[in-house]
Amino acid sequence: MPKKNVVIAQSGGPSSAINASIAGAISRAMAAKEIGKVYGAVNGMQGFLDRKIINISDQIKSSDDLDTLIHTPAHALGSSRYKIPKGEEGDAVFERIATILKEYDIGYFLYNGGNDSMDTVCRVANYFKKHGEDIVAVGIPKTIDNDLAETDHTPGFGSAARYVAASIAEVYLDTIVYPLPAVTVTEVMGRNAGWLTAASVLARDTGVPAPHLIYLPELPFDPDDFVARASALIKKEGQIVVAVSEGIKYADGSYLADTGAAEDMFGHKTLGGVATILEALLKEKSGIPNLKSRAIMFSTLQRAAAHYASETDLKESFECGWRAVEAAIKGQSGIMITIQRESNEPYLIRYAEGALDHIANAERTVPLEWISDGGTNVSQEMVDYLRPLVRGESSETIVGGLPRFFRFDWTKLVKPGE
Amino acid sequence: MPKKNVVIAQSGGPSSAINASIAGAISRAMAAKEIGKVYGAVNGMQGFLDRKIINISDQIKSSDDLDTLIHTPAHALGSSRYKIPKGEEGDAVFERIATILKEYDIGYFLYNGGNDSMDTVCRVANYFKKHGEDIVAVGIPKTIDNDLAETDHTPGFGSAARYVAASIAEVYLDTIVYPLPAVTVTEVMGRNAGWLTAASVLARDTGVPAPHLIYLPELPFDPDDFVARASALIKKEGQIVVAVSEGIKYADGSYLADTGAAEDMFGHKTLGGVATILEALLKEKSGIPNLKSRAIMFSTLQRAAAHYASETDLKESFECGWRAVEAAIKGQSGIMITIQRESNEPYLIRYAEGALDHIANAERTVPLEWISDGGTNVSQEMVDYLRPLVRGESSETIVGGLPRFFRFDWTKLVKPGE
Numbered sequence: 001m002p003k004k005n006v007v008i009a010q011s012g013g014p015s016s017a018i019n020a021s022i023a024g025a026i027s028r029a030m031a032a033k034e035i036g037k038v039y040g041a042v043n044g045m046q047g048f049l050d051r052k053i054i055n056i057s058d059q060i061k062s063s064d065d066l067d068t069l070i071h072t073p074a075h076a077l078g079s080s081r082y083k084i085p086k087g088e089e090g091d092a093v094f095e096r097i098a099t100i101l102k103e104y105d106i107g108y109f110l111y112n113g114g115n116d117s118m119d120t121v122c123r124v125a126n127y128f129k130k131h132g133e134d135i136v137a138v139g140i141p142k143t144i145d146n147d148l149a150e151t152d153h154t155p156g157f158g159s160a161a162r163y164v165a166a167s168i169a170e171v172y173l174d175t176i177v178y179p180l181p182a183v184t185v186t187e188v189m190g191r192n193a194g195w196l197t198a199a200s201v202l203a204r205d206t207g208v209p210a211p212h213l214i215y216l217p218e219l220p221f222d223p224d225d226f227v228a229r230a231s232a233l234i235k236k237e238g239q240i241v242v243a244v245s246e247g248i249k250y251a252d253g254s255y256l257a258d259t260g261a262a263e264d265m266f267g268h269k270t271l272g273g274v275a276t277i278l279e280a281l282l283k284e285k286s287g288i289p290n291l292k293s294r295a296i297m298f299s300t301l302q303r304a305a306a307h308y309a310s311e312t313d314l315k316e317s318f319e320c321g322w323r324a325v326e327a328a329i330k331g332q333s334g335i336m337i338t339i340q341r342e343s344n345e346p347y348l349i350r351y352a353e354g355a356l357d358h359i360a361n362a363e364r365t366v367p368l369e370w371i372s373d374g375g376t377n378v379s380q381e382m383v384d385y386l387r388p389l390v391r392g393e394s395s396e397t398i399v400g401g402l403p404r405f406f407r408f409d410w411t412k413l414v415k416p417g418e
Numbered sequence: 419m420p421k422k423n424v425v426i427a428q429s430g431g432p433s434s435a436i437n438a439s440i441a442g443a444i445s446r447a448m449a450a451k452e453i454g455k456v457y458g459a460v461n462g463m464q465g466f467l468d469r470k471i472i473n474i475s476d477q478i479k480s481s482d483d484l485d486t487l488i489h490t491p492a493h494a495l496g497s498s499r500y501k502i503p504k505g506e507e508g509d510a511v512f513e514r515i516a517t518i519l520k521e522y523d524i525g526y527f528l529y530n531g532g533n534d535s536m537d538t539v540c541r542v543a544n545y546f547k548k549h550g551e552d553i554v555a556v557g558i559p560k561t562i563d564n565d566l567a568e569t570d571h572t573p574g575f576g577s578a579a580r581y582v583a584a585s586i587a588e589v590y591l592d593t594i595v596y597p598l599p600a601v602t603v604t605e606v607m608g609r610n611a612g613w614l615t616a617a618s619v620l621a622r623d624t625g626v627p628a629p630h631l632i633y634l635p636e637l638p639f640d641p642d643d644f645v646a647r648a649s650a651l652i653k654k655e656g657q658i659v660v661a662v663s664e665g666i667k668y669a670d671g672s673y674l675a676d677t678g679a680a681e682d683m684f685g686h687k688t689l690g691g692v693a694t695i696l697e698a699l700l701k702e703k704s705g706i707p708n709l710k711s712r713a714i715m716f717s718t719l720q721r722a723a724a725h726y727a728s729e730t731d732l733k734e735s736f737e738c739g740w741r742a743v744e745a746a747i748k749g750q751s752g753i754m755i756t757i758q759r760e761s762n763e764p765y766l767i768r769y770a771e772g773a774l775d776h777i778a779n780a781e782r783t784v785p786l787e788w789i790s791d792g793g794t795n796v797s798q799e800m801v802d803y804l805r806p807l808v809r810g811e812s813s814e815t816i817v818g819g820l821p822r823f824f825r826f827d828w829t830k831l832v833k834p835g836e
Contacts, residue, residue, distance in 0.1 A: 014592045043597050073588050079595040162819055170491050170722035173823065174432045177497040179461050184718070207823045296717045300602070304588035308725055310819055391819035401580055401728055401809035405591065405625045 003036035004107025006325070007053065011044035011113035011120065012143065014074035015156030016163075016306040017317040019406075021112050021140045022077065023070045024321025026056055029108075034329050039104060042410045044080030044113075045120055049096060053104065055414045064397075068406040070314055071396035073306035076408055079113075084120060094127040101135055103416045108136050108328040112321070114143035114154075115363060118336055122356035125334035139336035139356055140324045142317075144303045146195035149362035150354030151338035155320055156303070158313030158389035161199030163305040164188055164243075164298060165390060169203040171296060172210035172241045182239040182292040183230060183282055186211070187275035189302055191247040193365045194218050196302070198378045199386050200243035210241035217247035218366050219375040221256060223281060229376060231286040246274050273297045307403060311392025316349070323351050347388035421454035422525025424743070425471065429462035429531035429538065430560065432492035433574030434581075434724040435735040437824075439530050439558045440495065441488045442739030444474055447526075452747045457522060460828045462498025462531075463538055467514060471522065473832045482815075486824040488732055489814035491724035494826055497531075502538060512545040519553055521834045526554050526746040530739070532561035532572075533781060536754055540774035543752035557754035557774055558742045560735075562721045564613035567780035568772030569756035573738055574721070576731030576807035579617030581723040582606055582661075582716060583808060587621040589714060590628035590659045600657040600710040601648060601700055604629070605693035607720055609665040611783045612636050614720070616796045617804050618661035628659035635665035636784050637793040639674060641699060647794060649704040664692050691715045725821060729810025734767070741769050765806035 006029045008022050022040075029038045038056040041048035054077075060066060069076060084093045101109060111121035118139045125137035141148050144160035168186055175184045188197040194216025203210050212233050215221055233240045248256050256274050275295035283293050320337040327335060335353040342348035370382040396403050424447045426440050440458075447456045456474040459466035472495075478484060487494060502511045519527060529539035536557045543555035559566050562578035586604055593602045606615040612634025621628050630651050633639055651658045666674050674692050693713035701711050738755040745753060753771040760766035788800040814821050 014595055016588070047597070072591065074591040075595045078597065081596065166725045166820055167719055167723070169821070169823065170434070170724055171718055173490065173492040174718040174722040177432055177493045178499065179465070179496065202820060205818060205820050207825060294717065296719065297715070299714045300589055300592040300712065301585055301714065301719070304592040305585070306588055307584045312819070387818060393816055393819070398811055400623060400805060401730070401811070402584055402620060402623050403587070405587065407625060 003034060005037040005039055005105050006035050006108040006110060006328070007039040007041055007048070007104065007106045008056070008077065008110045008112065009041035009044050009048055010075040010077045011080050011111065011117035013114065014079070014300070014303050015142055015144045016073035016159045016304055016309045017156045017313045018074065018112065018142045019072050019076045020070040020314045020317035021142060021155055021321035023066050024318035025110055025140065025325050026060060027066060028322040028325035030057060032325060032329060035108065039106065040077045040408065043078040044082060045084065046080035046082035047078060048100065049093070051100060051413070053414055054408060054410065054412055055418060059408050059412070065406055068397055068404055070318060071306050071309065071394060071403065072405040073304040076406060078410060083116065084123060094124065097124060098128070098133050098135065105416065107134065110138050110140060110324050110328065112140040112142050114145065115148065115361070118148065118356055119360035122334065122360040125356060128333065136328045136331055136333040138324045138328045138332065140320050141336055141338070144196055145190050145193050147193035147364050149359050149364045152341040152349065153339060153389060155313060155317035157195060159309035160196055160302050161202065161386060162310040162390035163302050163308045164196060164199055165202035166308060167298065168200050168211055168241060168243060169206040169208050172203065172208045175241055176239045179238065180290065180292055181234050181288050183234060183242065183279065184294045184296060185242045185244060185275040185278045187244055187246055187273050187295065187297045189298070190217065190245045192217055192363060194245045195366060197243055197245040198366060198382050201378050201383055202386055202390060211243040212237065212240040213242045213376045214378055215244040215248050215376065216366055216371055217245045217249060218368060219371060220251040221248040222251065225374070226278065227281060227285045230282055231288060234286065234288055234291070242278065244274055244278060248274060306394065306396060309394040310390045311394055312389060314394065319351060327353055344384045344388060421452060423455040423457055423523050424453050424526040424528060424746070425457040425459055425522065425524045426474070426495065426528045426530065427459035427462050427466055428493040428495045429498050429529065429535035431532065432497070432718070432721050433560055433562045434491035434577045434722055434727045435574045435731045436492065436530065436560045437490050437494045438488040438732045438735035439560060439573055439739035441484050442736035443528055443558065443743050444478060445484060446740040446743035448475060450743060450747060453526065457524065458495045458826060461496040462500060463502065464498035464500035465496060466518065467511070469518060469831070471832055472826060472828065472830055473836060477826050477830070483824055486815055486822055488736060489724050489727065489812060489821065490823040491722040494824060496828060501534065502541060512542065515542060516546070516551050516553065523834065525552065528556050528558060528742050528746065530558040530560050532563065533566065533779070536566065536774055537778035540752065540778040543774060546751065554746045554749055554751040556742045556746045556750065558738050559754055559756070562614055563608050563611050565611035565782050567777045567782045570759040570767065571757060571807060573731060573735030575613060577727035578614055578720050579620065579804060580728040580808035581720055581726045582614060582617055583620035584726060585716065586618050586629055586659060586661060587624040587626050590621065590626045593659055594657045597656065598708065598710055599652050599706050601652060601660065601697065602712045602714060603660045603662060603693040603696045605662055605664055605691050605713065605715045607716065608635060608663045610635055610781060612663050613784060615661055615663040616784060616800050619796050619801055620804055620808060629661035630655065630658040631660045631794045632796055633662040633666050633794065634784055634789055635663045635667060636786060637789060638669040639666040640669065643792070644696065645699060645703045648700055649706060652704065652706055652709070660696065662692055662696060666692060724812065724814060727812035728808045729812055730807060732812065737769060745771055762802045762806060
């Protein structure tokens with residue numbers, strides 16, 4: 001059988017484990033007798049359509065490069081927000097994809113991303129099948145939101161969870177130093193799925209009581225109940241920390257973030273962070289004099305903090321990339337590598353393949369029975385589920401106290417055959 | 419000579435290395451034949467005046483406890499904002515301090531903090547000298563702002579610097595994933611001294627070009643120049659990261675943070691983060707269509723991030739506490755332990771004692787000749803100064819992927835003799 005080339009692309013939002021997946025895929029692909037060149041598309045599908053293709057085999061010069069790549073956060077191949085249109089317009093795009101793949105003699109198309117990305121690779125795989133193209137398309141899961149269907153959890157989640165848990169514990173110790181009533185509201189990413197906010201519960205494993213209240217987007221947020229509970233806690237404890245998902249909604253379904261907009265210096269409405277809204281709400285309505293309040297948005301720090309990645313997450317992320325290539329070689333098109341949990345303690349998993357038709361456009365949110373205390377806490381089942389995912393310290397290369405990052409040269413585009 | 423007891427208190431803002439100092443002091447004090455009990459005052463001078471005194475010797479049960487204490491961020495003994503009044507009212511407070519010290523048979527008073535705290539311990543020492551009290555008062559330096567006089571740098575600074583540098587590098591990699599014009603403005607603590615913002619320059623050691631612009635509070639901020647420079651850079655580079663001190667001022671001396679206030683949902687003026695103001699400024703005036711902008715405030719994360727402390731910083735912080743006890747035993751009242759640098763490479767330092775009279779109320783800002791490129795960058799001298807301070811990975815105890823923190827029981831107050 002003649003060798004075929006492989007192309008890898010990344011899409012969706014960044015994570016600190018995303019490049020471990022492509023490192024796994026690159027490692028397996030470079031060793032595969034069925035595979036010739038390993039290409040990368042810069043900026044996902046959008047870049048691929050523009051033939052922004054680099055030769056990864058040429059740019060990875062050593063196992064040190066691969067190791068540094070594993071510990072480099074955010075898409076080393078760049079990302080894209082491009083969505084393939086529906087209908088005839090989409091068919092033209094699929095044809096163009098097939099044309100470019102054939103130009104570069106590519107038989108294996110690997111796409112690394114979240115929900116939207118899995119939809120893309122699903123449609124690509126279905127188009128190839130329908131049109132008899134001998135090209136395999138495989139998905140590699142990635143998202144800090146942990147909301148992909150058919151998998152126990154997603155690469156990227158454990159590292160973000162570890163960062164959020166440790167940071168909230170540290171922020172709590174910072175919050176309590178003055179003997180004055182104080183609240184720190186921390187805002188965690190996750191528009192519709194509260195997994196990452198739920199992971200804040202692990203802060204309690206460090207020996208602190210924070211977070212005192214946890215709000216996920218799966219249940220409606222009741223401002224009055226929040227003010228009552230938080231005020232009572234502050235009066236009792238002195239200082240508290242709240243963890244809230246950016247995506248919490250009022251009972252009518254509207255996002256808090258949309259309603260609490262503040263005006264910036266030019267009179268523009270800026271989307272007020274949810275944490276800022278909750279902080280202001282407490283200051284206004286708690287009736288606690290001189291309440292010291294602070295809002296902390298973890299912002300992109302939580303998804304880029306490679307310096308505090310979970311080694312468990314990095315290993316699984318690598319393995320997902322590795323196995324995506326193995327599945328591709330076997331011709332398993334239209335699947336995504338999934339992680340299936342056998343047990344929590346000891347933590348045992350196995351890898352499997354999930355049909356992209358079942359994964360694309362499905363969103364796995366937190367089971368309501370894992371949310372406790374009137375929507376202000378999470379259950380022991382959630383804690384047991386989370387604990388193994390944050391284990392292991394990142395073994396990133398440190399030089400002079402700081403990490404070193406691997407960067408592909410995105411400008412070194414190659415023509416077919418190069 | 420009869421044994422005397424020692425009391426340790428902490429004050430000022432948190433840092434992730436502050437408890438390494440008291441761990442050093444505790445270690446030395448517990449081993450000193452001149453010292454009996456090791457007391458801690460909870461919540462600084464304020465707590466001391468309220469006799470919120472705990473017995474540290476009883477609460478530290480093992481070397482493991484001490485090791486965990488070293489790696490626990492934010493005042494393990496709590497902090498205070500209390501300032502001793504001037505004049506007669508102050509004299510009454512000094513008398514009360516002396517009374518309580520005698521009640522507890524304390525001969526050594528150790529105070530761990532920043533500028534204001536050194537003023538406090540200076541005045542206490544001067545009062546004792548003037549009134550012939552046989553009590554030694556010694557300062558242990560601490561501040562992420564790095565603005566104490568007479569010392570090359572301050573414990574706490576290196577760890578915050580390491581966190582800021584690594585985080586900005588990570589945030590840069592997150593900023594560049596989409597092929598769209600984008601700016602991320604990161605806001606760093608330091609009201610009057612720009613040392614910590616300057617440390618953002620070390621992000622470039624990781625292999626990224628960020629931060630592209632660095633603004634310190636030592637020079638006036640020119641909004642038009644900023645918009646012109648940042649816009650040109652975005653047009654050239656596509657995406658950039660800016661590091662800005664929370665304390666930057668306009669040419670008229672007013673703080674940006676004071677003028678850019680936004681109104682919250684209740685119509686209150688909220689002090690707009692400087693990063694938010696700069697982000698809004700660029701969006702408004704850069705003329706770049708669809709500019710994606712983001713503001714990231716490192717907030718208390720930067721001073722509490724024990725998970726990314728600099729081991730160099732922790733060791734020096736420990737040593738300052740250790741030597742404060744040695745100086746106290748020798749009767750050197752009215753001094754603060756200082757760090758004197760012998761050379762950058764190899765990094766060599768020695769410890770010394772600085773007169774608190776020269777340290778209290780002095781503020782060491784960044785030398786103007788270390789600020790370059792029209793106030794938008796820092797010099798090679800600054801880089802050479804900073805590099806050794808962030809070296810070494812924190813060796814915090816990790817259990818199940820997360821740190822464990824040491825906490826004194828603040829409610830276990832003791833009476834004299836206990």
